[in-house]
Amino acid sequence: MKSIAFVASLALALAPVSFAHTIFSRFYIDGESQGDGTCIRVPLDTRPSTNPITDVTSDDMACGFDGTHGANFTCPSSAGATLTFEFRTWPDAREPGAIDPSHRGPCSVYVKPVSDILTNRAAGPGWFKIWHEGYDEDEELWCTEKLINNRGLLSVELPSGLPAGYYLVRPELLALHQAYSKGIPEYYLGCAQIYVENGPRGSLNIPFQYQVDIPGHLDGLEPGNNFNIYNPEFPYTIPGPEPYSPRARSNMAASELSLSSSSSSAIDGAIPSDCLLKNGNWCGRPIEPYSDSSGCWAAVEECFAQGSACYNPAPATGVKNCDQWNKLLCHAIQDRCGARDFEGPPEVELTEMGPEPPGHIPAAVNRGAGAFDPDEGPSPGSEAGEGLGDVDDDNGDRPRLAVSPDGSCGGNTGYTCIGSSFGNCCSRRGQCGQRTRHCGCGCQSAFGYCRQGPGQVKQ
The missing domain is CATH 2.70.50.70 (Coagulation Factor XIII; Chain A, domain 1)
Structure with missing residues (x-):
């Protein structure tokens, strides 16, 4: 313990x-x-x-x-x-x-x-x-x-x-x-x-x-x-x-x-809805109810085990809420078990601690970027027909495909490279990327972008 x-x-x-x-x-x-x-x-x-x-x-x-x-x-x-x-x-x-x-x-x-x-x-x-x-x-x-x-x-x-x-x-x-x-x-x-x-x-x-x-x-x-x-x-x-x-x-x-x-x-990585206390990317979860001595001491072990995970590894931003978890909850359970109060866990108020904002939240430096474009033209900084200026579902002659999760594309994979973390071009060998071997000769335009000349990409 x-x-x-x-x-x-x-x-x-x-x-x-x-x-x-x-x-x-x-x-x-x-x-x-x-x-x-x-x-x-x-x-x-x-x-x-x-x-x-x-x-x-x-x-x-x-x-x-x-x-x-x-x-x-x-x-x-x-x-x-x-x-x-x-x-x-x-x-x-x-x-x-x-x-x-x-x-x-x-x-x-x-x-x-x-x-x-x-x-x-x-x-x-x-x-x-x-x-x-x-x-x-x-x-x-x-x-x-x-x-x-x-x-x-x-x-x-x-x-x-x-x-x-x-x-x-x-x-x-x-x-x-x-x-x-x-x-x-x-x-x-x-x-x-x-x-x-x-x-x-x-x-x-x-x-x-x-x-x-x-x-x-x-x-x-x-x-x-x-x-x-x-x-x-x-x-x-x-x-x-x-x-x-x-x-x-x-x-x-x-x-x-x-x-x-x-x-x-x-969503992947969602903060659990039953999170009792959060410290960085750690979350303390509810302790299982108990009503006897063995359950009480098991709860102590469970609580401190969760607290240990909060410290290991300790985030650079600090461990103040890890301290709270151990001191306010785990110690409270431990004290009650020692006093032979085996009904629990006790209700403890756990409030996430953190510094106040250092100052007033400033306005966005790129104000307007989150707004929608007027109907009559493409987005600033883009050329007509390029990029996501109009965010269409219409991909021309491309089939509607899933974004490649593993870098494979084309053929019978059912994957497109557009939006893939591996790159937006699909090579003739069925690999996503954005280098010449992916976007140049043999590039599969039905499954990604293809370069047509220096600095040009067919979308």
């Missing part, structure tokens, strides 16, 4: 440490906090959690340290919702602060559609950028300086053209204080796991020129990764692709929208 003293000492030993950098620690959906570390691929090792990623070819560039491991929970969101990302110098907010003022540079937000949100490694193809900002010459401020002014909060609207489904959403900060002198750009990033519940029907068709592999979209030699912020020569060019924001039509019929009729508990 685990004692409270042991658990408390374990929590102290695993307490997060700040290295004067920053971490994406919490996010809000339409102003509502989802909880510290909840639905976020939080680093499993607390020691480097706020450290920058300096190797742009590393898989860590996709979703941060330990970001190839899915979080246990996925948060539901409506189409066009405003997501607010919170960055902290201390993962558990024990001290205020967003990022050191010397760490000046741009911000970006990327999105990746996935079919396997809990197991997808994040690294690889399928990413596109929905927004970025570098240096504002009118205000003479870098994006990170605006982030500091907003107390670490950055809000974006989800594009209205995201079909219902699972997405990784990746806020990114780039600090340039050592980029020119030492050739070390510092990236700070993470990924939220969300499910868009009521987006438009159809496939997410991102124009080929906006799609990137992460890692692979940068090599570190870009001017924006080697910029001298102390003797700047503007304009500054932000590394990575140009943003693309798919927009849905304003004249869509209800039949063209995926209006979910099932509860959010049906």
